[in-house]
Amino acid sequence: MSPLPHRALRALERFHAARPWDHNAHFHRWILRQLPGRVGSALDVGCGSGDLARLLALRARRVHGIDADPEITARARELTPAATPVTYTAADALTGLGEQSYDVITCVAAVHHLPFEPALKAFRDHLAPGGTLVIVGVARERTPVDHLFGIVSVPLNLVMALLKSRGRPVPRPVSMTARTRPADLSFTEIARGARVVLPGARLRRRLLWRYTLVWRRR
Template identity: 40%
Template sequence: MPFNHNEHYHDLLLRTLPVPCRRALDVGCGAGEFAQKLALRGIAVDAVDADREVIAAARAQASALDLPGRIRFEQADISRMPLPPQTYDYISCLASIHHGPIETVEKLRESLTPNGVLVILGCYREATLWDHALSLLAVPVNTSWRTVVFLREKRLRTRAHPQTPSTPVTPPAMTLAEIKAYTGAHLPQSRIRRLLFWRYLLVCHNDQDTAAK
């Protein structure tokens, strides 16, 4: 059924865009849906993913669209990819940061412009009773959403959707408490909140005065 947990939170992520926002980096871009939504707002986007087939499919889909902003796709491992400092007004990571070392978040923050925003829609390893209880609560809600989206897509579908390669899946190694402890020490200007569908949202505003303390 066509219900994607990351896409479900796209609107939430878009509400964190800084103003103005001229250039963005989308880490682990997958099929490029979120990069396209950024480009629709006239933003120049560098979209990066480690999977060659996924990047090729994302590039092909975006080339067929008339987007006011430019998307530059690159196949690369973000943890090894050199990033120029103070370059991006907005950096997004959708269910991708756990594929590499957590220290990558510091590298990403350094690539933000002053007052830029880093947003991570992340996955975490369930470890506590509350983690498991929320996971159980999400199951029936997830089923309901999948059914609603399936029926809506079936009613509105006028053409076949292009098939895209499946992105590699890696289970997260860190618990939410461990992620909060690390980011609290290294990204003190960030805030994390737990979301329903097995995700957390981290928003880091690159307040230079705070970062210098």
């Protein structure tokens, strides 16, 4: 049974339809704070329409975005100024990474679309020595702590929608992302698997239905 009455859920849906905002983009500046001041190369896995890839170009001499959806990568190219050192490829995130290694790899709200541990191994193997991996992910709520974070996120989500729109209805964001599906793994399962593949990884539950993972390769 839904924790909120049906009428309340419909009201929330109407509210957010009038005031959409990008939950993933909310973490982009936080991602930049996890990175060195300047790096040679960066890879954004599940790049969507390239918002984060273009931000990474402020830190990296070369940025590559990869996404399984050709329409989205075409849109990313359209939105990226010609002088920006960012390229895009429509390819599978596990088989399309090629042979190159990167100083930075980011993945936002995309790793739950992939086999989790194989994806982490692929990211690890393509990270250069001293490189940084940053993941912002989505987990399935299973434990009381998970549900508590979800409950607290509901009013915060309302506040953020008001702040982002400054109280006025706004059009939907221009950025495009792939069709999403629910996460299969809980945060506990994610943390257990990540620490096997990426010893020393730092994981945190976050509000707004996200978790973060940061790992630096020695």
